Every structure is written in C-alpha cells, then in structure tokens.
Amino acid sequence: MTAPEISPPLDAILQEIKATAALPLAQAKTLPREAYADEDYFTFERDNIFKKDWMCLAHVSQLKTPGSYIALDLFDEPLLVIRDRQGIVRVLSRVCAHRAIDIMPDDDAFPREGEARLLVCPYHKWVYELDGTLRGCTQMHNAEGFDKADWKLSEFRSEVWNGFVFVNFDGNAMPLAEQYADFDRDIAPWNVADMEIAIELEWECDFNWKVMVENWMESYHHIGTHAATLNVNMPGELTWSEPEHPYFLHAHLPYTDKLRGELRASQAGGPAVPGFKWIEGLSETQAFEWGLFTGFPCFMFLTTHDRALWYRLLPVAADRCLLLTTTLVSKEAKDAPDYQEALASETEMPNTFHSEDMVMNAAVQRGLRSSKVVRGRLSHLEEPVWLIQRYLAARADGRYPEKANRAPYHGPRAMQAAE
Ligand code: FES
Ligand SMILES: [Fe+2]
The missing domain is CATH 3.90.380.10 (Naphthalene 1,2-dioxygenase Alpha Subunit; Chain A, domain 1)
Known part of the structure; x- marks a missing residue:
C-alpha cells in the first residue's frame, strides 16, 4: 500500500510562492498548485490577506434609503451592510447580543437584501436600531445589573471609497484614501460614487x-x-x-x-x-x-x-x-x-x-x-x-510590493522613459 499524498507543509508552499515571485517577468512561471488548491494555504490567505486588507462588499447605489441593507456571509462572519437613519453606511455583525444567534436565519422569511425599519432578532425579539444599538428587549427586568445601553450588534471597521463599501476585519489596514490615492486619480472622470x-x-x-x-x-x-x-x-x-x-x-x-x-x-x-x-x-x-x-x-x-x-x-x-x-x-x-x-x-x-x-x-x-x-x-x-x-x-512577509519607479515594460509608453 502506498502512503497517502500529503500536501507540503504551509511553509514550503510560502517559500515556493516567494521563489516564483522573485523571478523576473521574462522568466515568470505559474505558482504551485497548492496556491490554488490547498486549504491550509487558503486559511493562511484568509487570516493574513483577506482579514488584514480591504474587502469590497457593496456599492452605495444598492443602499439608497435608510434601512436598506445587504446581508452576506464572509469567513464565518454573518454581515449586514446597512444604511442607518443618519445616512451612514455601516457593516454590522448579525450576531445577536443575547444568545449569539444570526438574526437573519437561513430562511425565506429573511431576504438577503431589502429595507428594514428596525432589526428584530427572531429568537426572543430583541429589537435593534439600524445602527446596531439595542432599542428594546422584553422580560429582562430581573437580570441584575443589565443595562440595554451595554448591548448592541457589533460593528466592523468599514470605509466608503468612490461609493464602494469596504470592510477591514482586523481594523488595522491603512485608510483606503491613502492606499488607493493613485487608483482614485486613474478613475476620477467616472465619478463612480x-x-x-x-x-x-x-x-x-x-x-x-x-x-x-x-x-x-x-x-x-x-x-x-x-x-x-x-x-x-x-x-x-x-x-x-x-x-x-x-x-x-x-x-x-x-x-x-x-x-x-x-x-x-x-x-x-x-x-x-x-x-x-x-x-x-x-x-x-x-x-x-x-x-x-x-x-x-x-x-x-x-x-x-x-x-x-x-x-x-x-x-x-x-x-x-x-x-x-x-x-x-x-x-x-x-x-x-x-x-x-x-x-x-x-x-x-x-x-x-x-x-x-x-x-x-x-x-x-x-x-x-x-x-x-x-x-x-x-x-x-x-x-x-x-x-x-x-x-x-x-x-x-506582512509587506506590500514596492512602488516601481520606471516606465511600463510593454505597451505604448514602454519606450518613453528609461528604467
Ligand atoms: S438570541 Fe436574539 S433575542 Fe435571544
Ligand atoms: Fe475574459
């Protein structure tokens, strides 16, 4: 009997990705298949890329009125992208502050997009405002020291850039206005917001x-x-x-x-x-x-x-x-x-x-x-x-690529400036 095929350890995958990326363009080749198919590497990407960088979830034209929302799930986080009564677009967690239920269970009664007046948890009817604060909860008067002001739906860090709503799970990414300043310049005439x-x-x-x-x-x-x-x-x-x-x-x-x-x-x-x-x-x-x-x-x-x-x-x-x-x-x-x-x-x-x-x-x-x-x-x-x-x-390595200071390698502008 032959031994089962075991995916190379994560470290070997990362080393191979780095070695491949270090080749000059004229010698470039594709990444190892593990970069596309290995679940350990995907988990690494989830924790070190998707949760640390910005993920785009919606465009403001999908959230025109107060209470309009999009519910989606990403990396085991039930999310609610919602415009509150003040017009602020937020990315809230759908995890109820009472018993941790997803307040929008997987059922036709809870459409994935729509317009809400309030956010009502279906389990015991705790009622949240559109900004996630707890507005009401019944039968909690005997819970010692309970103050509803202490309880709300959690919120993820979000930013709106050019009308696009992005979330940053770990809360430490550089603001989009800085990261995408050059991107912003390149698409300015479209007025995407x-x-x-x-x-x-x-x-x-x-x-x-x-x-x-x-x-x-x-x-x-x-x-x-x-x-x-x-x-x-x-x-x-x-x-x-x-x-x-x-x-x-x-x-x-x-x-x-x-x-x-x-x-x-x-x-x-x-x-x-x-x-x-x-x-x-x-x-x-x-x-x-x-x-x-x-x-x-x-x-x-x-x-x-x-x-x-x-x-x-x-x-x-x-x-x-x-x-x-x-x-x-x-x-x-x-x-x-x-x-x-x-x-x-x-x-x-x-x-x-x-x-x-x-x-x-x-x-x-x-x-x-x-x-x-x-x-x-x-x-x-x-x-x-x-x-x-x-x-x-x-x-x-926890870094970003360096900004290249040269003309493009190919295309109409390739010959305009020396490397
Ligand atoms: S779990 Fe939401 S009200 Fe009880
Ligand atoms: Fe294509």
Whole structure:
C-alpha cells in the first residue's frame, strides 16, 4: 500500500510562492498548485490577506434609503451592510447580543437584501436600531445589573471609497484614501460614487479566487476564450500593464483603430454604436480602451467609455468563491431618452463574455487538481499574473510590493522613459 499524498507543509508552499515571485517577468512561471488548491494555504490567505486588507462588499447605489441593507456571509462572519437613519453606511455583525444567534436565519422569511425599519432578532425579539444599538428587549427586568445601553450588534471597521463599501476585519489596514490615492486619480472622470448599478448577475464558482482575478487582469486569453467576442474589438496582443503598485493593479486594453473610428464617427453624429451615454472628461487613452483594475486583494473594477464594471468576489474555500458581476452607468446615462433601449441591448454583453470566462476558469481548477498539473511559463502579456504573485509573496512577509519607479515594460509608453 502506498502512503497517502500529503500536501507540503504551509511553509514550503510560502517559500515556493516567494521563489516564483522573485523571478523576473521574462522568466515568470505559474505558482504551485497548492496556491490554488490547498486549504491550509487558503486559511493562511484568509487570516493574513483577506482579514488584514480591504474587502469590497457593496456599492452605495444598492443602499439608497435608510434601512436598506445587504446581508452576506464572509469567513464565518454573518454581515449586514446597512444604511442607518443618519445616512451612514455601516457593516454590522448579525450576531445577536443575547444568545449569539444570526438574526437573519437561513430562511425565506429573511431576504438577503431589502429595507428594514428596525432589526428584530427572531429568537426572543430583541429589537435593534439600524445602527446596531439595542432599542428594546422584553422580560429582562430581573437580570441584575443589565443595562440595554451595554448591548448592541457589533460593528466592523468599514470605509466608503468612490461609493464602494469596504470592510477591514482586523481594523488595522491603512485608510483606503491613502492606499488607493493613485487608483482614485486613474478613475476620477467616472465619478463612480454617483454611478448606479444597472445590471447584476450572481455566479457560484468552483475555482480559487485567484483564478478569477488572474482571468480578470490578463487579456492574453482574449485570443482564445473571447476570439469571437471581445478579441474582435480588443485584441489580446495589445494589452499592457502599468508598473508595479503596492495596492492595486492597472492594465490597459486598447480598442482597435476600427472601433475607435466608429466611436468617433458616432460622436460626430454618424451611425450609432450600441451602448450608453459617454462618460464626460475622459482622456484619449481612457476613452478608447478598457481600463482593467484590481484593488488588492480582489476588488475588480473596469472602465470603458460609457460604463464601469465591478465584480464582487467573496472567497469561500480554496476551490470555491461567490461572484456578483455588475455594470454601473452614470446618472446622465440613466436619464438619457434611449436608456431603456441601451439597457436591453447591453444586458446580454457582460453575460456572454463572462460565461466564456467561467467555462475557462472552472477548467483551470480541474487542471490544477490533476496529477499532470504543470508549472507553465508566462507570456509578457500576463504581467498582471506575475504582479499578483509578487503581491502574495509580499503579503506572506506582512509587506506590500514596492512602488516601481520606471516606465511600463510593454505597451505604448514602454519606450518613453528609461528604467
Ligand atoms: S438570541 Fe436574539 S433575542 Fe435571544
Ligand atoms: Fe475574459
């Protein structure tokens, strides 16, 4: 009888990730499969990455009125993202201050989103205000020294950045305004805080969260996965990445000259190109490309000339995550006379290309489970995959990557400045 296969100890996995990330881009290769499939490593990521960094949970357009809420679960924390009566968006724990029950049990009577007047625990009817303070509890008058002012729903540290609600579980992360200051500058014209989610779809994913983020950030795969769809207007070989940043990734996916010409002509009154009213104030580069971003670890954001896409990714296990894909449009686009028509025609697009990605991502995870799994080499077009490795390696040491002070390796700006 042969001995059971045992996953290498966590330390060996971390050493291998660091050794891989230390290779220069021209020698880059994929991470060991344990980085995507080992539960001990996933637990390490949970405690040292997801709980220490910022996780995006919602956009303010999902929480318009006092009492509007989204209930979700992340790393055994039942959470409630809610706008209180003062208009403050908070991330509360759903754990009741009485007997620790989740105040929104898994039942149709407790919808995962909606609008609440008060938060009522169904077990013994303790009643909480929208900010988590305890407003009332019955039959507690004989409990010695009990003061309801001492009891409330716990709150997690949260911040709203560009309209996105983020949580930081351990409470020690650097404020988002500092971490994402450069990110903020790159997306300023979109005014994302004022945008609204127009289209959203939920997906259950049988693959590691990094399989999704890598797929999101590298556009080399347009050549294969999206050959008949995205690659027509945004060929994979044109993609390029900004130099390394400690807190986010930024890659560019320029449009073809053909699409650029069609969009210019439509702006000048020529034949209409499907889509929403354009975002105003974009630079030439911003208007004629998809801007791909990931705020570490997994805030996925994308800009185009007429919309933004946001993917909310919630890691569940080494080989499982939950995904919400959304399309955001400006208020001006929503008010445009042809908005409903544009919405009808554009709802299919993100569904189509994301379905293509989902097939590939699930197939990647199957390959990672195989005895024939490989450590393949990376193309220069996969620079974001290499940058993700470098983020993971830095976080394994409790650091962030250094901000690179040089021109991009590839793409239109590559030759503009010396290294
Ligand atoms: S557990 Fe919530 S009121 Fe008793
Ligand atoms: Fe894709």
